[in-house]
Amino acid sequence: MRSSRFNRRSILRGVLGGATVGMGLPLLDLFLDGNGAALASGAPLPTRFASFFWGLGLTPTRWEPKKVGFDYDIPPQLAFLEGGLNKKTSVFTGFTVGLDGRPSHPHWTGMAAIMTGQCPVKDKSFDRLNSFDTVISDAVGGGTRFRSIEATPFRGATSSYSSRGEDAFKMADDSPLALYTRLFGQGFHDPNSGDWAPDPRVLVKKSVLSTVKEQRDVLWQQTGASDRARLEQYYTSVRELEQKLDAELRQPAPAQACRVPEAPVDLPRKGDVPTVAYNNKHMCELIAMALACNQTNVVNYVFTPATSEMYRPGDTPVYHAHTHEEPIDGKLGYQPISSELADISVGGFGHFLKTLDNIKEGDGTLLDHALVLGYSDTGWAKIHSIDNIPMLLVGGANGRHKGGQHIKVGADPVTRVSLTAQQLAGVPVGSFGTGSMATSKPITEVMA
Incomplete structure (x- = not known):
């Protein structure tokens, strides 16, 4: 029986040293189809x-x-x-x-x-x-x-x-x-x-970016089409940094190879x-x-x-x-x-x-x-x-x-x-x- 509560994108959240961190789940059989070749949703593996x-x-x-x-x-x-x-x-x-x-x-x-x-x-x-x-x-x-x-x-x-x-x-x-x-x-x-802990330096960077995100959302609401076009390229690099930090704050799933x-x-x-x-x-x-x-x-x-x-x-x-x-x-x-x-x-x-x-x-x-x-x-x-x-x-x-x-x-x-x-x-x-x-x-x- 498949659970609908969790999927491969689920993150177990907790508090470490007063900071909220996320731990990603490995690619469990729970998330796969019966053949182990695709996700339970039918989507292909990356x-x-x-x-x-x-x-x-x-x-x-x-x-x-x-x-x-x-x-x-x-x-x-x-x-x-x-x-x-x-x-x-x-x-x-x-x-x-x-x-x-x-x-x-x-x-x-x-x-x-x-x-x-x-x-x-x-x-x-x-x-x-x-x-x-x-x-x-x-x-x-x-x-x-x-x-x-x-x-x-x-x-x-x-x-x-x-x-x-x-x-x-x-x-x-x-x-x-x-x-x-x-x-x-x-x-x-x-x-x-098995020895893993989030890097405190990454936690600090993530905290700073969270503040920046709030500010940039406000700025976005105040700009016109031409300014948004210029901001979008900059925001792309910011989003990439956020995703990189997110990845570093999740315990990596075991990788056989x-x-x-x-x-x-x-x-x-x-x-x-x-x-x-x-x-x-x-x-x-x-x-x-x-x-x-x-x-x-x-x-x-x-x-x-x-x-x-x-x-x-x-x-x-x-x-x-x-x-x-x-x-x-x-x-x-x-x-x-x-x-x-x-x-x-x-x-x-x-x-x-x-x-x-x-x-x-x-x-x-x-x-x-x-x-x-x-x-x-x-x-x-x-x-x-x-x-x-x-x-x-x-x-x-x-x-x-x-x-x-x-x-x-x-x-x-x-x-x-x-x-x-x-x-x-x-x-x-x-x-x-x-x-x-x-x-x-x-x-x-x-x-x-």
Whole structure:
């Protein structure tokens, strides 16, 4: 018999040291359906979402499967899918970006179109539009310490491609140690530890914010439409802080897959392949544990920026320079060094996926309960093409994603993939994009 008194959002309230605190309940069988796969209400379990970006695309002819549909062949640059990941991966080819009379900004327009649904007028700008990951975080990011986590293994690339408008991009942690300190330093509570008490410093901050809330509610009633528009963006950050503090004041529910990692070694600030690979390995492990330990449900990861300056040891030109200066090998039909660096970049994506898939969680793996978008900025870096930009969706999305397919289209807008990702992540959105890229047609073939 199911109780109607409590649900998964119920909080047991009490008084500690004269202050009211809340203790969240773990995900009990009481709140689940008979199969343990959904909430008793019928709503699905929360789905994690990650965007994984790498700069400079891939090599034409070396990443596109020849076979369309299920059981597609695995081309050289998707070799990381061998061993079963291909069954959890949808590969999208033939999609394009509609410029609508606007200029194509090299290494920016393609990525911006995927994330915002519009070609930006200005370079290095989202034209004050939100990136769609923020829509997902609004839907699934509540109840965790961090609404989202932004990270990059490329030292110095501290901006992510996540934005809530006003061309302000969320800052990314750019080293394993910085990410570790953020996730597992001050304020972290091991969900599997029986020794827990609310941090008195958090109680003070919460008390102050409660006072601020009363004042801002009064201010809201006294402002007009234009002032409210300005206040809304500010209040969004305040609400995120309130939710973060709320999460820190609730005893965390036990998390089966959570294992607190050791602090990583910090390497010198360099962009050579071994350093980026080291950082990527450890940051993937940290992010996987952040997801498993319920620190966040949303991650935005930038392996290298769009104009990647990663370089091979002993090599003078950086990756971006190679894509424009290296000639095409007559026998191979492509640029060998550029292609090698593309292999390394997308291989970093593969390591991210395998790290999630190696963590057992419930009736599957962490990747089975997540959706990961892998994407880049260009279809061919040598000519700054915005046609056929590599895009992949990976993970079970708690049973919503029907992976294992190669979807090939004829110049459909990239926003169809973006809309599909949002719906698979659990966002009740019916359309995405503007102008020629406006769409209300998700890719239903990959939706269970």
